[in-house]
Amino acid sequence: MDEFNDQFENRKKDHLQWSLNAKTQTEQFREFDQIQLIPEALPDLDLEEVSTGCSFLGQELSMPIFISSMTAGHKDSLQINRQLALLSQRKKIMMGVGSQRRELQDPEARQEWKSIRQLAPKALLMGNLGISQAIRTPVDQIRGLVENLEAQALFIHLNSLQECLQKEGTPLFRGGWKALEKICDEVGVPVIVKEVGCGISSETSRRLMEIGVRAIDVSGAGGTHWGRVETLRYSEDDIGKEIGESFADWGLSTVESLLSAKEAGSVNVWASGGVRNGIEALKLLAMGAEFVGMARPWLLALNGSKGNSDFQLADEKIAVENLNRLAFRLQRELQIALFCTGCSKIEDVKKKKVWKWKNRWQMSLRDSRS
Numbered sequence: 001m002d003e004f005n006d007q008f009e010n011r012k013k014d015h016l017q018w019s020l021n022a023k024t025q026t027e028q029f030r031e032f033d034q035i036q037l038i039p040e041a042l043p044d045l046d047l048e049e050v051s052t053g054c055s056f057l058g059q060e061l062s063m064p065i066f067i068s069s070m071t072a073g074h075k076d077s078l079q080i081n082r083q084l085a086l087l088s089q090r091k092k093i094m095m096g097v098g099s100q101r102r103e104l105q106d107p108e109a110r111q112e113w114k115s116i117r118q119l120a121p122k123a124l125l126m127g128n129l130g131i132s133q134a135i136r137t138p139v140d141q142i143r144g145l146v147e148n149l150e151a152q153a154l155f156i157h158l159n160s161l162q163e164c165l166q167k168e169g170t171p172l173f174r175g176g177w178k179a180l181e182k183i184c185d186e187v188g189v190p191v192i193v194k195e196v197g198c199g200i201s202s203e204t205s206r207r208l209m210e211i212g213v214r215a216i217d218v219s220g221a222g223g224t225h226w227g228r229v230e231t232l233r234y235s236e237d238d239i240g241k242e243i244g245e246s247f248a249d250w251g252l253s254t255v256e257s258l259l260s261a262k263e264a265g266s267v268n269v270w271a272s273g274g275v276r277n278g279i280e281a282l283k284l285l286a287m288g289a290e291f292v293g294m295a296r297p298w299l300l301a302l303n304g305s306k307g308n309s310d311f312q313l314a315d316e317k318i319a320v321e322n323l324n325r326l327a328f329r330l331q332r333e334l335q336i337a338l339f340c341t342g343c344s345k346i347e348d349v350k351k352k353k354v355w356k357w358k359n360r361w362q363m364s365l366r367d368s369r370s
């Protein structure tokens with residue numbers, strides 16, 4: 001293996017391992033508990049009438065929750081992406097694959113994507129590339145990544161803090177707006193721009209919509225924080241650790257990013273970052289998200305190691321069972337939450353106001369008493 005591939009492989013292995021660590025989770029930004037879905041005590045419905053179905057780019061999906069992009073280009077990643085792509089096809093769940101960066105340096109990596117597509121020809125798959133690579137890569141080559149996977153859409157991820165804190169990072173973002181506009185015009189599939197756990201401001205969301213991005217996934221703080229993942233990779237006495245720790249709480253929460261983007265008039269906003277169940281997903285859908293993504297929970301479902309923090313892919317049978325179980329739980333929670341808010345389908349939560357801030361009532365009661 002050459003030096004680039006060697007370093008790449010080790011970094012991706014580190015990422016998987018450290019992503020399992022609870023310290024990567026920005027719990028204090030989890031604002032889902034402050035949002036309440038308003039119960040409908042007497043829904044004029046039977047539970048089984050309630051549908052969680054939706055569609056994207058003309059393809060039917062079982063629910064508006066998707067598998068957020070995770071990992072690629074190393075030993076375990078082929079199996080991870082294979083298992084997730086099979087789940088995506090089996091359960092009609094949309095999936096973003098992990099970064100396809102390695103293929104830019106190592107043409108053999110394209111076999112990984114071709115084999116995944118052969119395995120799951122009906123899955124709705126989205127490609128993935130970081131902005132700092134996208135800036136430096138001709139659009140033809142980016143189109144090649146899309147074609148090898150036969151991706152229906154492309155995620156471009158923005159990860160400024162991660163690139164700054166990563167030992168091998170490339171915080172070279174000059175020209176990013178121009179490059180993105182060109183990609184949107186020429187790549188041939190819809191482009192969705194996402195963050196990786198630090199959120200996107202309303203002004204940036206608005207500008208992204210203006211240059212032709214199909215949707216924005218705010219991927220805000222509240223779950224896996226990539227500044228924290230990179231910080232954990234330094235040894236205790238390394239100055240990089242100290243610097244990383246100063247940025248441990250950097251970012252906008254998922255809820256704030258979503259609401260401010262909607263308030264600023266951005267239409268196609270997706271949300272991810274810290275979502276861990278179907279009720280939280282429905283809260284984000286009710287607040288205006290078109291789709292809701294989750295990354296870490298799928299990784300935990302695939303992890304077979306017990307008692308230590310190293311990632312180890314579970315045996316295939318167990319991995320399939322765990323993934324099916326997670327997909328079933330999410331869909332069922334979504335269905336029950338829809339029923340209990342008096343909604344028979346996803347569009348209903350967008351039309352009816354089914355959410356409120358939890359403490360608003362207590363605050364107004366306090367105000368009226370004083």
Ligand SMILES: Cc1cc2nc3c(=O)[nH]c(=O)nc-3n(C[C@H](O)[C@H](O)[C@H](O)COP(=O)(O)O)c2cc1C
Nearest residue numbers: 068069070071098099157196223224273274295296
């Ligand atoms: C192991 C792992 C690898 C990831 N790799 C990528 C990646 O290659 N490209 C990307 O856009 N996001 C990547 N992410 C970020 C996720 O897509 C997501 O934005 C972030 O983890 C927040 O979601 P969560 O709180 O549900 O984990 C990765 C996340 C995890 C856990």
